[in-house]
Amino acid sequence: MEKTGDIINRLTEQGYRLTPQRMMVLAAIEKSDHHISAEEIYAQVVAKYPYFNISTVYRTLELLHRLGLVTETDLGGGRVRYHPADKGHHHHLVCQECGKVIDLDESVLDHLKLVLRKDYKFDPDTRHLAFFGRCADCSK
Amino acid sequence: MEKTGDIINRLTEQGYRLTPQRMMVLAAIEKSDHHISAEEIYAQVVAKYPYFNISTVYRTLELLHRLGLVTETDLGGGRVRYHPADKGHHHHLVCQECGKVIDLDESVLDHLKLVLRKDYKFDPDTRHLAFFGRCADCSK
């Protein structure tokens, strides 16, 4: 769990406190192999520590995001999802039918990123791009 | 205003009623040259007709969307935006810094769409794709 350790170091280095609540939030984020929502983090932590409150999840996520330690992704559906910033870049295909999220290899977008930078002077967030549409199962 | 007329025809053809409220919602959508939110539609219509209610906006948009007459786009920020389906396809560069939305020519995405369909069996919503990032002004 060296990634969690990294984030912990960054927190303490910057003068933030290491509370059990923050450690449990971090553990939940790291453990999840996909993007995780505030609600899901809350569910995991409250199972261990019943007094835990969801506002602490939001406050912790806001802090981690401000420090650049997690990435926020709005994949639609009125729910933002979070992901450790150091876990590598990838993109998403979001099925508007069933809600499934498919990860997309980064290289697929190389050409597009070039065009956006060159012709539009737009610097895309290379960590998370989202494409909405319909997945194979729902296209049948 | 022939586009509005088109939509009106589609509504009546399908047995839906033509109410003043619906016409005012349609006018607001057509008048807007960019994507418009429910809140903005409401503000425009209520200025003319004070009894107008925002739930009517949502119900009308849901109907128009169901009939394929408007497109819903979730550009993040917890607010869905609407656009007449017949006003042509285009895509968006959304600046996460200042919120500006830049329209993007459809052809830029031809190659990408091909790959998504072929390699991922994913049928992207070719009407609205959103890219998040940073615009020229905010990159300075």
Next chain:
DNA sequence: GTATCTGCAAATCCTTTGCAAGTCA
């Protein structure tokens, strides 16, 4: 010791829903 954090409750924002009254066709 004390500034930072947390839990709790209430508030906010956007959207949806139930229902009775109103209205288009």
Next chain:
DNA sequence: TGACTTGCAAAGGATTTGCAGATAC
């Protein structure tokens, strides 16, 4: 007339905030 629509009010889900008590350092 009668089914479709609306206005109103209340509910809903996700997120934010104020505040007083708790705690990491």
